[in-house]
Amino acid sequence: MHRLLLLCVLCFAWPAQAELNIEITGAGEHQTPVSVARFAGDVPDAQGISSVVTNDLLRTGLFKLIDPAGKAPHEPGEVKYVEWPGVEALLMGSIKKLDGGNVSVKFSLLDMVRHTELESQVLIAQSDQVRAIAHRISDMVYERLTGSAGVFSTRIAYVSRDKGRFRLVVADSDGYGEQSLLASNEPIMSPAWSPDGKQLAYVSFEQRRAMIFVQTLTSRQRTLLASFPGSNSSPAWSPDGKQIALVLTHEGNSQIYLMNSDGSNLHSIISGEEIDTEPNFSPDGKSILFTSDRGGSAQIYRVPVNGGSAERLTFEGNSNFSPRFSPDGKSFVFSHYDGGKFYIATQDFESMQMQILTSGGWEKKPSFAPNGKLILFGSESQGRGILATVSSDGKVKQKMVAQFGDIREPIWGPFLKQ
Amino acid sequence: MKNKLILSVLLVNLLAACGSNPPKAVVADAKPAPVVSAPAVAAPVTSAVNQPSVDQSPVQAAEAKAIAAEAVAARVEADPNASAAAKANAKADADADVRAAVEAQALAKHSVFFPFDVDAVQPADLNTIQAHAQNLASNPNLKVRVEGNADERGSSEYNLALGQRRANNTKKALVLGGARSDQIEAISYGEEKPLATGHDEASWAQNRRADIDYTK
Numbered sequence: 001m002h003r004l005l006l007l008c009v010l011c012f013a014w015p016a017q018a019e020l021n022i023e024i025t026g027a028g029e030h031q032t033p034v035s036v037a038r039f040a041g042d043v044p045d046a047q048g049i050s051s052v053v054t055n056d057l058l059r060t061g062l063f064k065l066i067d068p069a070g071k072a073p074h075e076p077g078e079v080k081y082v083e084w085p086g087v088e089a090l091l092m093g094s095i096k097k098l099d100g101g102n103v104s105v106k107f108s109l110l111d112m113v114r115h116t117e118l119e120s121q122v123l124i125a126q127s128d129q130v131r132a133i134a135h136r137i138s139d140m141v142y143e144r145l146t147g148s149a150g151v152f153s154t155r156i157a158y159v160s161r162d163k164g165r166f167r168l169v170v171a172d173s174d175g176y177g178e179q180s181l182l183a184s185n186e187p188i189m190s191p192a193w194s195p196d197g198k199q200l201a202y203v204s205f206e207q208r209r210a211m212i213f214v215q216t217l218t219s220r221q222r223t224l225l226a227s228f229p230g231s232n233s234s235p236a237w238s239p240d241g242k243q244i245a246l247v248l249t250h251e252g253n254s255q256i257y258l259m260n261s262d263g264s265n266l267h268s269i270i271s272g273e274e275i276d277t278e279p280n281f282s283p284d285g286k287s288i289l290f291t292s293d294r295g296g297s298a299q300i301y302r303v304p305v306n307g308g309s310a311e312r313l314t315f316e317g318n319s320n321f322s323p324r325f326s327p328d329g330k331s332f333v334f335s336h337y338d339g340g341k342f343y344i345a346t347q348d349f350e351s352m353q354m355q356i357l358t359s360g361g362w363e364k365k366p367s368f369a370p371n372g373k374l375i376l377f378g379s380e381s382q383g384r385g386i387l388a389t390v391s392s393d394g395k396v397k398q399k400m401v402a403q404f405g406d407i408r409e410p411i412w413g414p415f416l417k418q
Numbered sequence: 419m420k421n422k423l424i425l426s427v428l429l430v431n432l433l434a435a436c437g438s439n440p441p442k443a444v445v446a447d448a449k450p451a452p453v454v455s456a457p458a459v460a461a462p463v464t465s466a467v468n469q470p471s472v473d474q475s476p477v478q479a480a481e482a483k484a485i486a487a488e489a490v491a492a493r494v495e496a497d498p499n500a501s502a503a504a505k506a507n508a509k510a511d512a513d514a515d516v517r518a519a520v521e522a523q524a525l526a527k528h529s530v531f532f533p534f535d536v537d538a539v540q541p542a543d544l545n546t547i548q549a550h551a552q553n554l555a556s557n558p559n560l561k562v563r564v565e566g567n568a569d570e571r572g573s574s575e576y577n578l579a580l581g582q583r584r585a586n587n588t589k590k591a592l593v594l595g596g597a598r599s600d601q602i603e604a605i606s607y608g609e610e611k612p613l614a615t616g617h618d619e620a621s622w623a624q625n626r627r628a629d630i631d632y633t634k
Binding site: 190203209275293297321364408 | 580
């Protein structure tokens with residue numbers, strides 16, 4: 001089966017690749033042995049399709065990558081199955097330059113146990129979009145072999161600090177392909193993706209206090225959403241993208257408000273004499289998680305969007321912060337502070353049992369990948385903020401250490417509709 | 419004026435070191451739990467000295483001068499020929515010198531500090547608050563920004579909210595001390611602009627503060 005797909009990836013000019021040192025620990029319980037044969041016409045470095053796909057699969061902890069040991073079939077017809085003992089799936093392909101600056105990438109995934117073709121496609125894209133093609137191939141392989149959607153084509157946003165300069169950055173989910181949306185000498189906080197992945201809401205201090213802006217990624221156009229006296233912060237989109245929850249202090253304490261995403265119809269939904277902040281919508285849009293110190297310490301609460309009483313959800317440790325729903329709405333992830341360390345933890349709504357996923361440190365602001373399998377969070381290495389992920393079962397951990405800068409406030413973006 | 423009264427009370431305590439009236443609390447706080455009440459310490463200036471980066475010398479100089487003036491006043495008092503006015507003048511001069519020095523010292527401090535996860539203005543900072551409140555009251559055209567900050571223990575958003583509460587409470591204290599509300603803008607930087615970046619109490623203590631900034 002051959003399908004012709006034209007990739008419509010958002011057109012960014014990718015800057016020179018910053019080197020990332022990626023360290024993976026742990027492994028899934030059942031690692032599928034997979035081999036990636038070098039694609040014909042591929043560049044032999046880390047930016048080549050074969051390398052990007054290999055690293056994508058490796059980072060999940062779900063696959064064991066078997067070295068092709070020099071064998072390089074490019075088409076299913078060239079494969080001698082006896083030469084691949086122990087390999088359950090084999091990916092191969094070829095890259096062809098087309099007129100007009102495009103490339104055509106043909107690939108096939110074989111089931112080496114049943115000797116069948118699982119997938120075969122041709123992808124066409126601009127030649128500077130090779131990484132995007134590689135991530136699409138990884139998504140397809142992941143979906144075919146695990147049954148879950150891959151998140152390699154999704155993107156992440158975070159704040160990078162370097163020598164007093166703040167940047168709002170959007171990057172591939174593997175940390176490569178960094179692109180600055182905003183650079184400022186004043187702090188930037190709390191980026192939040194719109195559900196369609198086309199906009200980011202965030203907090204910028206560029207006008208000398210916390211205000212909320214919304215920026216469109218492709219056009220770079222941005223609007224000032226909230227600039228009430230005091231602090232304007234913690235934007236969170238409703239699942240349909242029509243509303244934004246936010247935190248304002250113009251009436252005194254930090255309270256949670258709701259407004260339409262065009263800034264109209266502002267009204268308070270959670271108020272009190274305490275700190276109420278970090279709202280996050282459930283996937284069905286009916287309830288909101290938030291952090292409050294109404295019980296004496298910062299803890300996580302849930303409240304129906306249309307009114308009702310808040311229910312306290314966390315009781316363990318000194319305090320708990322930054323709750324976010326899982327994509328299926330059955331659990332939430334948060335930063336758990338206990339004994340001087342921050343841990344990434346999840347808790348499901350049915351059992352209400354907390355599960356600590358990490359070994360602790362300076363671990364903050366967790367968010368789920370849109371397939372719910374991985375959690376991205378801000379960690380620290382040698383005094384600098386870094387990106388880190390942990391699988392939602394806590395088994396596979398990954399640190400992404402950039403060469404420079406102090407990375408904070410990461411958030412995983414949604415699936416992008418093609 | 420209430421604020422002048424408080425300052426006089428402080429001065430009486432300072433000079434006599436046996437004031438029977440403890441200074442009144444100038445800070446009210448929205449939260450019920452950590453109610454601030456000024457301690458009945460005899461010498462509030464010494465308690466202020468515990469704060470970081472305080473230059474003590476103007477007060478010491480003024481104290482010395484005050485002691486000298488007191489001595490003059492005592493001699494004047496002992497002299498049956500001295501007029502009551504002269505006695506009063508000598509005492510008033512001594513008071514004014516100390517008052518000016520205390521105010522200068524307190525005004526030179528632009529930060530107030532907070533314990534962990536606490537947003538109530540602390541008794542140790544009441545002199546600083548009072549000096550700035552009085553400065554704002556006597557200079558109606560002055561405007562200040564009060565910038566609340568927090569240490570890094572917490573999420574960035576929680577700390578932004580905490581810093582805002584610290585700024586709001588500092589503003590309330592300044593208004594209670596005689597400043598006008600519209601002279602003061604209260605904002606927060608949360609944990610975003612730490613003075614010290616270590617993961618230790620020495621750094622955190624410096625970062626849990628509200629800055630009173632006349633320059634912005």
